[in-house]
Amino acid sequence: MTLDSKLFDQIRVKPAGKKAAEKVRAPECMWEGCDQPGTHKAPRGRDHEGQYLNFCVDHVRLYNKSYNYFSGLGDDDIQKYLKDSLTGHRPTAPMGTNNSAGPRSASAMPSSLPSGRPRRVNARIHDRFNLFESGAAAAKPAPVKKPRTLESKALDTLGVPQTADAESIRIQYKALVKQYHPDSNGGDRGSEDRLREVIQAYKLLKQSGFC
Template sequence: MNANSKIFDRIRVRPDRDAEAKSRAPRCQWDGCSEPGLHRAPVGRMKEGEYFRFCIDHVRAYNKGYNYFSGLGDNDIARFQKEALTGHRPTWVMGINGSAKSSPDFAAKRSGRAGYYSRVRDPFNLFGEDKPRPQPQRKARPLEAKALETLGLDEKATGADIKARYKELVKRHHPDANGGDRGSEDRFRDVLQAYRVLKQSGFC
């Protein structure tokens, strides 16, 4: 084997990165230790973001005895744990505020009196009342108005009215019921088209 070969000249040795990191690392902060401090350990409560630098052996020893709540009483620890649930941000009781508690309706609402709920608007029928809500009157566009006129109805007609009128006119003007009358066939086609327009517009 020739050690002076051109092949050996091209071999590159990867630098020892661990040795490089150790040479740049600060010294371990444990008393009496001269090893490089490659590992971080938290300083303690109220000093978040600050760290000690220890070697591997001393960071393990430090973490074994580390207590974030050292010096706090049981009540303080319980309060901290409760506040940690919301990220230590303030919270309020949902749906209740000072002005609502002071209002005269608040006592009636808490008592569950039916009179209170009868005065409350319920546009989405959340309280399950059986009274039907008034439907807003829909303004028909020109094409829809013409379709209603073809069926012999006005803008106040409901979906049920439109369907009933459609069935009646189809039975009356169907070609099989009129012996192939051309006029009746045209009227039948107009009825089908009018019903299709109203259905696509959401009238029925």
């Protein structure tokens, strides 16, 4: 096929007169006194959703400037429309109601919330961190840590029982430091070895989490 073929021109070039035919098919502008093609759509307004008016470009601009969807509505109706638009104009039910079960009467509602521990919704729920414990259960002390060999010797060094809690260990440690410190013995350093043992025992217990 040569470049000057008529078939080639029909493929490459848009047929003449098509744009003019489209202009003829366009509806006439609906602005009074205008005979230009109405090539631009504009909404008819409220209660006519999905329906449009056809204007030329100049008159559609004028129409859009003066267009007011809420024309003819009072302030209360406008506020109601804006509120309903938040839910897509679909009906909503008040929170806490079950439409399928019907409204509950006032006598069926509990007069007050139960006291004490909240009801367990699911028996398989494990309250690992005691978030729902109350009263004596919440005040239950943590189990005493069982000492190992070195920790047991450290407790003996401080002179406290094997089941002593952290507060008892700290009180005993402070008392022994005060007892064996040279400043409490007129500068006598004869108890320095005993003081060193007490300090090392306390450090060991502290690192082990006993105090």
